[in-house]
Amino acid sequence: MVDDRFAIWFWQDMPEPLDDVFAALADPTRRAILAMLLEDDMAVTDVAEPFEMSLAAISKHLVILTRAGLISQEKRGRVKWCKLEPDSLRAASVWMQGFGQFEPVNLDAFERFLETELGEDAQPDS
Amino acid sequence: MVDDRFAIWFWQDMPEPLDDVFAALADPTRRAILAMLLEDDMAVTDVAEPFEMSLAAISKHLVILTRAGLISQEKRGRVKWCKLEPDSLRAASVWMQGFGQFEPVNLDAFERFLETELGEDAQPDS
DNA sequence: GGCATATTCAACCAAATGGTTGACGATCGT
DNA sequence: ACGATCGTCAACCATTTGGTTGAATATGCC
Numbered sequence: 001m002v003d004d005r006f007a008i009w010f011w012q013d014m015p016e017p018l019d020d021v022f023a024a025l026a027d028p029t030r031r032a033i034l035a036m037l038l039e040d041d042m043a044v045t046d047v048a049e050p051f052e053m054s055l056a057a058i059s060k061h062l063v064i065l066t067r068a069g070l071i072s073q074e075k076r077g078r079v080k081w082c083k084l085e086p087d088s089l090r091a092a093s094v095w096m097q098g099f100g101q102f103e104p105v106n107l108d109a110f111e112r113f114l115e116t117e118l119g120e121d122a123q124p125d126s
Numbered sequence: 127m128v129d130d131r132f133a134i135w136f137w138q139d140m141p142e143p144l145d146d147v148f149a150a151l152a153d154p155t156r157r158a159i160l161a162m163l164l165e166d167d168m169a170v171t172d173v174a175e176p177f178e179m180s181l182a183a184i185s186k187h188l189v190i191l192t193r194a195g196l197i198s199q200e201k202r203g204r205v206k207w208c209k210l211e212p213d214s215l216r217a218a219s220v221w222m223q224g225f226g227q228f229e230p231v232n233l234d235a236f237e238r239f240l241e242t243e244l245g246e247d248a249q250p251d252s
Numbered sequence: 253g254g255c256a257t258a259t260t261c262a263a264c265c266a267a268a269t270g271g272t273t274g275a276c277g278a279t280c281g282t
Numbered sequence: 283a284c285g286a287t288c289g290t291c292a293a294c295c296a297t298t299t300g301g302t303t304g305a306a307t308a309t310g311c312c
Contacts, residue, residue: 019154026148027300031221045258057301059260064299078258078309089222095157096219153270170289183271185290190269204279204288254312261306269298276291282284 017069021092024068029053030061037071037084044073044080143195147218150194155179156187163197163210170199170206 024030033047048058062082065071069088074081150156159173174184188208191197195214200207 018157019152022148022152023299026145026152028145029300031144043258044260053300054302055258056260056303060300063260075259075308080259093219093222096151096215096222149269155270171287179270180272181289182273182291186270189290201278201289206289255310256312257310258308259306260308261304263303263305265300265302267299267301270296272295273293274291275293276289278288278290280285280287282286 017088018092018095020064020068021070021088024064024070025092027061027064029058030065033058033061033065033082034070034084037082041081041083044082047082143214144218144221146190146194147196147214150190150196151218153187153190155184156191159184159187159191159208160196160210163208167207167209170208173208 025034029051032051036042036047036050044059044062045055047062048055051058062071062073066073069085072083072085074083155177158177162168162173162176170185170188171181173188174181177184188197188199192199196211198209198211200209
């Protein structure tokens with residue numbers, strides 16, 4: 001059994017991209033944006049169109065989604081295209097599945113698993 | 127194809143428990159708490175012990191986790207026991223899998239982990 | 253060049269978040 | 283009944299968040 005201090009260190013003090021991913025997902029506007037991008041890549045202006053808020057606000061949301069790695073933005077000409085990046089959802093999904101599936105299981109092995117799993121394709125953070 | 131306004135209504139304006147779940151998961155302290163509860167049910171004081179913050183702060187975190195449905199709290203005597211409630215995590219997980227083409231987590235490694243973990247051989251690599 | 257379009261920047265604001273401390277009501281042990 | 287323990291409440295504080303507006307920076311079009 002892993003002692004709590006190790007667990008705290010591991011789960012809390014590691015440079016956690018999960019903070020950004022979950023924080024990004026916590027906002028309904030941003031989830032709606034992701035849902036829209038599921039259909040197709042979109043320009044910033046088009047992303048903003050159906051919302052009742054300023055373009056600048058949407059632009060900020062897109063920055064947050066980008067920092068979380070959930071989307072990428074590529075500027076072509078004067079329009080910036082937004083593209084869903086499902087890979088970073090993977091880390092979060094892995095983390096969550098850990099809780100869904102193994103209630104009573106060995107945390108040590110789970111930690112080792114996560115370590116290798118999340119370390120594998122560590123994103124070249126912006 | 128669903129038009130965007132419907133999508134916005136659906137994803138953004140529904141009474142979304144996902145807001146609370148993801149917001150709860152966005153904090154590393156709260157994720158650490160969940161990880162601890164993965165091992166066993168715990169009293170509030172024991173949850174707080176390994177952290178370098180006040181009991182009141184942990185108590186607040188537990189309220190947030192409870193509101194999100196991620197844990198439940200039952201008071202027995204003077205101690206309040208905290209229990210992981212993986213079901214609401216599953217809801218969030220389902221949402222992410224709704225992003226779907228990206229597979230319910232295409233985790234070969236996860237499968238292998240499950241096998242070794244749930245099987246007899248609990249030492250996958252030395 | 254000159255104008256429209258696309259996007260971000262900067263300053264500002266209100267509200268929410270995450271923490272503190274100290275007081276407080278319950279409950280246990282003796 | 284008394285004191286210690288468990289946990290929350292209330293007030294406070296600093297920082298972050300999510301939004302606004304108006305100006306600024308590209309870029310495309312004629």
